[in-house]
Amino acid sequence: MADTRATDETSDNTGGNHSSGDGNPESREVEKIRDLKSVLVTSVLNLEELDVNLYRGTHHWVPRSRRLFGGQIVGQALVAAAKSVGDDVYVHSLHCYFVRAGDPTVAVLYQVDHIRDGRSFMVRSVRAIQHGQPILICQASFHKLQPSPLQHQFTMPMVPPPEDLLTEEQLIHLYLTKPNVPEKLRQFLNQRLANEVPIEIKPIQPQPSLRRPATEPRKLFWVRAQGHIGEGNMKLHCCVxxxxxxxxxxxxxxxxxxxxxxxxxASLDHSMWFHTTFRSDEWMLYECESPWAANSRGLVQGRMWRRDGVLAVSCSQEGVFRVQPVNHRNKL
Ligand SMILES: CCCCCCCC/C=C\CCCCCCCC(=O)SCCNC(=O)CCNC(=O)[C@H](O)C(C)(C)COP(=O)(O)OP(=O)(O)OC[C@H]1O[C@@H](n2cnc3c(N)ncnc32)[C@H](O)[C@@H]1OP(=O)(O)O
Incomplete structure (x- = not known):
């Protein structure tokens, strides 16, 4: 996982510095948490090597659905794949199918197959296994740095900087101080506070309500890993x-x-394209939109922007949705 790549010839078309620190000081409590090494690094993405090309991962946070979080399985699969390539290649894309629900009561095994080592590209296939059966299949491709004059990117949307916005947690605390918060909503928000997900989010347009109008299927939020990861390990930042x-x-x-x-x-698949260097423990703008939904499925596409305007990562995913009308008597 060692990687000391410090610069990226394809990246700074806006001339910025992606490691720029936060402007305004945040609260002491938050800073204390930020000083701690990210649990994603110390635990979730720290796989145990069992044999050649065989690893074991453990869980940190499990969603209320009691099926394993897809991001954890993808992140761990990428850690396993990245262990099998040298320090001179970087993941540029991955494509995964979630074929079975992950069981939170047992560990996940990751079996890596070396599909091809080419001159510039290396392809790995990873199977995440529980109870002897695959829960995820993942293909990841790695590429050597090959500078080219072919360069372009979309422009980052204009949004307020993270220093001007509250975290999801702060928003919930603020909302809970209001009088007459319906009991069902209070329970829902308290459950969200109890979440130990090692991610921080600052929504651009917060909506702390269960009852919301239909809107354009698009949202923007600042996001980063909780805790400190540090510069210098690009492979790890991609896994995070x-x-x-x-x-x-x-x-x-x-x-x-x-x-x-x-x-x-549940998510059915997940694809990612990594375009350039970034710090996953620094604020990135996640622009998410859904161009299509029908037939109990929905497609989502996302772009992660470094705060200096450089497009760092693109993602897409299809999910299955079985929906039902909300009970109007209990509606909040
Ligand atoms: C601004 C920001 C603010 C913050 C906002 C924060 C919001 C976030 C908050 C919190 C985060 C929560 C975390 C997010 C999670 C992200 C997504 C994940 O990680 S999901 C995990 C990864 N993916 C998988 O685990 C799939 C693994 N694959 C599978 O399980 C299978 O392959 C599956 C289900 C996809 C297909 O398998 P089959 O074909 O056997 O399943 P079938 O038949 O479709 O059944 C599925 C369910 O649908 C029902 N069903 C089937 N046909 C139905 C029908 N016609 N009508 C109604 N229901 C039907 C079934 O009864 C079943 O339900 P029954 O599990 O039994 O409860």
Whole structure:
């Protein structure tokens, strides 16, 4: 996992410095947490080597669905794949199918196959296994740095900087101080606070309510790994981004539908393209949109922007949604 790449010839078309620190001081409590090494690095993405090309991963945070978080499985699969390539190649894309629900009561094994070592590209296939059966199949491709004059990117949307916004946690605390918060909503928000997900989020347009109007299926938020990771290990930052990319992504497809809730939803696949260097423990703008949903499925596409305007990562995912109308008597 060692990688000391410090510069990237394809990246700074806006001339910025992606490691720029936060401007305004944050609260002491938050800073204390930020000083601690990210649990993603110390635990979640720290795989145990069992044999040649065989690793074991453990869980940190499990969603309420009690099926394993897809981002964790993708992140761990990428860690396993990255262990089998040298320090001179970098993951540029991965493509995964979630074929079975992950069981949170047992560990996950990761079996890496060397598909091809070419002159510039190396391809690996990883199977995540529980109870002797695959829960995820993942193909990851690695590439040597090959500078080229062919360069372009979209422009980052204009949004307020993270220093001007509250974290999801702060928003919930603020909301809970209001009088007359309906009991069901209070329970829902308290559950969100109890979440030990090692990610920080600052929504651009917060909506702390269960009852929301149908909107354009698009959302923007600043996101980063909780805790410190540090510069210098690009492979690790890509694995952390894989974890982060799945967290608040799929629900974008539900934004176009009010008065319904998903009684069952799960991601079917997940693809990522890594364009340049970035720090997953620094704020990145995650732009998520859903161009299509029908037939109990929805497609979501995402772009992660470094705060200096450089497009760092693109993602896409399809999910299955079994929806039902919300009970109007209990509606909040
Ligand atoms: C601004 C920001 C603010 C913050 C916002 C934060 C929001 C986020 C908050 C919190 C985060 C929460 C975390 C996010 C999670 C992200 C997504 C994941 O990680 S999901 C995990 C990875 N993916 C998988 O685990 C799939 C693994 N694959 C599978 O399980 C299978 O392959 C599957 C289900 C995809 C297909 O398998 P089959 O074909 O056997 O399944 P079938 O038949 O479709 O059944 C599925 C369910 O649908 C029902 N079903 C089937 N047909 C139905 C029908 N016609 N009508 C209604 N229901 C039906 C079934 O009864 C079943 O439900 P029954 O599990 O039994 O409860």
């Amino acid at each position: 981004a894989a974890y982060i990319s799945d967290y608040a992504f799929l629900d974008t497809a539900m934004l176009s539908l009010a008065d319904y809730k998903a009684k069952f939803f």
